Structure formats: C-alpha cells, structure tokens
Amino acid sequence: MGSADVKMANDCLIGLAISGGNDKGELASGMFENVAVERTPPTPPEKPEALTVVADGDRIKLSWTNRSADQSGIKIERSLDNELFYEIADPKDGVNQFLNTGLTAKPYYYRIRAYNTGGYSDYSNTAHATPLANSQREPREK
Numbered sequence: 001m002g003s004a005d006v007k008m009a010n011d012c013l014i015g016l017a018i019s020g021g022n023d024k025g026e027l028a029s030g031m032f033e034n035v036a037v038e039r040t041p042p043t044p045p046e047k048p049e050a051l052t053v054v055a056d057g058d059r060i061k062l063s064w065t066n067r068s069a070d071q072s073g074i075k076i077e078r079s080l081d082n083e084l085f086y087e088i089a090d091p092k093d094g095v096n097q098f099l100n101t102g103l104t105a106k107p108y109y110y111r112i113r114a115y116n117t118g119g120y121s122d123y124s125n126t127a128h129a130t131p132l133a134n135s136q137r138e139p140r141e142k
Contacts, residue, residue: 058131
C-alpha cells in the first residue's frame with residue numbers, strides 16, 4: 001500500500017480503523033500486518049549545574065545553569081533535614097530561577113534535576129539557606 005513519515009507531538013495515540021459491512025448488518029472484518037510504530041526515546045538530559053540559593057526575608061531565591069537543550073523541565077526538591085526531599089515545583093524548560101516564598105526561620109535544603117521523555121538527569125549539588133522570620137523582613141523599595 002505505502003508508507004509515510006509523520007512528525008508528531010511527544011505524546012500521541014495511534015490507531016487503525018476499518019469500516020464496512022453488508023446490507024444485512026453484518027460487519028466486515030480486517031487484518032493488519034507489518035504495522036510498527038518505532039520510537040527511540042532520547043537520552044536523559046545532563047544535570048543542571050551551579051545551584052545557588054539566597055535568602056531574602058521570608059523567601060529563598062534559587063538559581064542554576066541548565067546544561068541540556070533537550071530537557072522538558074526541572075524538578076525542584078526541598079528538605080528540612082538534608083535527607084528526605086520532596087518535590088515542590090516543576091517549572092518548564094528554559095527556566096533557571098525559582099522563588100520559594102512564605103518560609104519560616106529555619107534551614108531549607110534544595111536540589112534539582114532536569115527531565116525529558118528519556119528520563120531524569122542526576123541531581124545538582126545541594127544548596128541551603130535560612131530565611132528570616134516575617135517580623136525580621138526588611139522593607140522593600142517599590
């Protein structure tokens with residue numbers, strides 16, 4: 001019959017359909033042979049580098065360097081004890097800063113990793129900072 005190369009989005013559904021029958025309401029049957037969908041997932045992206053955190057009042061600003069052009073986004077994780085980390089944000093590709101707000105005066109530890117459809121990168125370095133309590137926050141200029 002033929003073949004075709006079609007560019008598609010990262011996620012898509014593929015199906016084959018057949019229709020037909022006769023005037024007695026009997027359905028037609030069909031068989032498909034030699035049908036294949038081939039896809040090789042990309043390799044996971046390189047890990048982000050140079051994660052830094054800076055406390056500013058009751059906020060902590062994270063900054064890092066993205067090393068991969070083929071990442072889909074970044075997973076940001078935080079810990080209170082530098083052992084058990086939880087994901088707190090999932091900014092999309094191209095982002096290299098994040099502002100964690102509404103924090104109390106205790107140490108916060110952060111790590112990040114990039115991802116794409118091929119998987120996750122290794123984790124970045126771990127960085128930590130301790131914000132000031134709300135009452136200690138310096139007024140900001142507008």
